[in-house]
Amino acid sequence: MDSDELRITGPLLKIVHQFLENPEEQMSGADLAQRTNVASGTLYPILRRLEVAGWLTSVWEDVDPKVVGRPRRRLYKITALGARKARIAIMDTFAPKGVPAWGL
């Protein structure tokens, strides 16, 4: 999937906005769900679409599951391409449309 083909939706914008606020931060799906209030059923497909489009990268948390007592978390981070495209998408979405009509 090319990044240009990515369908821009409200939840997607919420998620990328969260990444743009802290571009260096790595976040898990649970972090994002709590911060954006996007339901898990919507969140993970969006994360996957963003990953496929190259906007995000993900890595496994560098911990020993036996030590922490749970499976490793998958941590997502925005890429430079993703940050650029996300800014454009947000601007396109929220920019005022058309030419201001000046009254008489």
Next chain:
Amino acid sequence: MGALKVFAVAVLAALLVEVLKGSCPKLALLLIRGALRILREDQRERYRDEWISDTSEIPGTITKIWFAAGFFQAAFGINSALPSPTPSQEKHTFAERLTLLTLRQARVTLAVTMDVAYKLALLIDGLSIFLTSCRCEYKLWRRDGYPVLDSAIQGSVAVIKNLQEDRRRGYRALAPLRTRRRAQRLVARDPLVP
């Protein structure tokens, strides 16, 4: 009397919450496992770990279960977000779809009219059928006679019954039929086949 009712409801609600709290991890795990079955096989390992760890981070009992329940929808979304599978994966996706269908049916008959090599695996509440060769017509009917799946793939002669009410008996009935005539006879005799 009114106060007694309120008290009884409060006690029952507290009990329900305790029961939910006790069974929450198991229930969440069950939901995750169910959702993983929908996912493409090559994605399952990744999402199993990811979803289990993410669910454990979500605070609150009901919220945790609600979060885990969303993975069913997520699994469908992830499957469609992934690039088109390779031919071998496509075969498996078919089996997965079939599993889903059979899980939803009380009783399913699969009639195949040419030679097929397949292996079968019983899942929690249904039957998964992995067709491993090609060129065969298959039809899947629901109990009410409504065809839920009708396509052409490659396979072998087989009439398969999934008797969900009696899994062992159902499993024994899964013997492949070697001849077309026998398959046709069984199909003709089966009241479920329209």
